[in-house]
Amino acid sequence: MSIARRRTSRRALVASSAALLTVLGGAAPALAATAPAIVHAPLGHAPLGHHGGGVLRSTSSNWAGYAATGGKFTSVSASWVQPSVSCSGSDTWSSFWVGIDGDGSNSVEQLGTEADCSGGSPVYSSWYEMYPAYPVNFSNSVRPGDHFTASVTTNGSGSFTLTLSDTTQGWKRSVNKTLRSAALASAEVIAEAPSSSTGVLPLSNFGTVGFSGATANGQSLSAAGASSITMASGSTTKATTSGLSGGSAFSVTWKHS
Structure with missing residues (x-):
């Protein structure tokens, strides 16, 4: 696997909240209409280093988790338990997802769940996104403690199937989308601080x-x-990523907004 990776330039995000709600149509938004239009953006990270066992790691301003690069990726999947968030007076955001692309490419084909704080109260939702298009929320309810399974697959020629299942409540959503320009350059399982037109948003305490x-x-x-990817801004560590257990299980822990 090649270890050469580059910092991805962030696409300018200029849409208003009203524009995002138009894209979402009748779906329930994750946040109040006065909140910033959010996206789940490509990775921005510093050069890679090594830790024990020769595993590669990087530091990102918006991602924590694991990303595979150095080949062509046509599928990714994972399961997680929806965390609860601790809210104070500040609005904060967090997302948990699987996706293809975004590490070294300017698109991300992804879906997952959200755990935000709006006006001091927790807000939970689920969504898919074919970045740089805006995210689309599913209307199904999401609760802390729900068990989710998600996958993104492609035929390698631009056709994608994105599937999210809440095995606790018993619902499943699957969408078919097309993005012929997708690079298929990476696959990742991520906890993210979403972004708005002003940059990376404060991370919810999940x-x-x-x-x-x-x-x-x-x-x-x-x-x-x-x-492995650790989320940090300057000298502030925002979220840490554990080692892999059994090659396919890990945790991400919140440290700072």
């Missing part, structure tokens, strides 16, 4: 989220050569 059964191209993350 405690710890655990991912399991994580695969890329049908292999465990370790077999796919995935690298």
